[in-house]
Amino acid sequence: MAAWSSSCRGLCLQQQFYPHIVASRWNRKKTLTIALAIVIPIIVLLVIFIALWYCLLKRNTKKASGESVNYRHVTDIIAFFCAVDTEIMSIESLLFDLNTIKAATDDFADSNKLGEGGFGPVYKGKLRDGQEIAVKRLSRTSGQGVEEFKNEIILVAKLQHRNLVRLLGCCFEGQERLLVYEFVLNTSLDKFLFDPTRRAQLDWDTRYKIISGVARGILYLHEDSRLRVIHRDIKASNVLLDNEMNPKISDFGVARMFDVDQTRANTNRIVGTYGYMSPEYAMQGLFSVKSDVFSFGVLLLEIVRGQKNSSFYLTDSSHDLLSYAWKLWTENRPLELVDSALGNLFPSNEVLKCIHIGLLCVQEDAADRPTMSSVAFMLNSYSSTLDHPAPPPLVGENRSKELHWSATRSQYSVNELDASEIEPR
Structure with a gap:
């Protein structure tokens, strides 16, 4: 009995001690x-x-x-x-010493200046090993600041594609903020496309190669890279041309990264270029992959026409290049949009396809615009029929002229495309 009592006391002590x-x-x-x-x-x-x-x-x-x-x-x-x-x-490969860049550009000599943009001036340089470079120098009075500088380094360092300009490095010493890129021989597309003399160097095959290359570059940004990137400033001056006239998209200072499942965003700070901005972005600050699609459509029509959208004026009711392209489309005269510098040296079906794709990209409602994967498919396909485009923005007076064009298929269609949208990722 005593043993049993002792055992009970020991059990009680264990139960009391265990929680501790x-x-x-x-x-x-x-x-x-x-x-x-x-x-x-x-x-x-x-x-x-x-x-x-x-x-x-x-x-x-x-x-x-x-x-x-x-x-x-x-x-x-x-x-x-x-x-x-x-x-x-x-990081080691990204850092350049200021003295190295000064020596390469002859201390930023005017004779080496290639041009100037919102970021600041761009200079040509040559390193001691003979490699040619392009140096973007952030101006102290630039509207783009350190945030854009950081943004460009982060994005371009991570993005690698043959149709994107390649970042070699950067430098920030004292007040200097410099970005060092591969040198692209033929500068930017606008230097050719909007120059009355040099435009003749762009035959149709070259123009089509540029259109296709830019489309591949944007598709990579939207869907194929490890980031989802909205460029927000696709335009002719941001398309560089190498020695073989292959296009390379540049200037990622105002680009935005999206989450994998993010479809759109809005901002109170509208950045971009007049004539290329989609209506929902320009008026409401809403941007998405479809904003870049709109800008691409404007660029495509500019390449076909050889004129800039924002400086396009006619005596008729057309307000801009988009209105003019839509007017010709609804009047069954789309080939009149083609640049006179091309003469008759172009394949009609291919040009019609590009005009059609351009009009699909600049439709007013973002939901109606194709994705860049669809655009790339259309450009590379020769066996399908495209959807009928709706009017671009600011052409309400032309809506009544749709007539038989309201059918879902156009007599100018040359590609077959599934109507379903392919959303990124």
């Missing part, structure tokens, strides 16, 4: 979790700091002939990359 053991273990686990949450980020930042410092030391050793990194700016460089993007791994 559990609580103690839980507290230790909680403390460990908190400690790890604090220590791990510190270790990661320390590793990044050491890696950056090592890269800069290594770069300085390699460039002992006068192209060394200015150590007064090491802290700024480390802080910049840690702040904007910890995923850019090849």
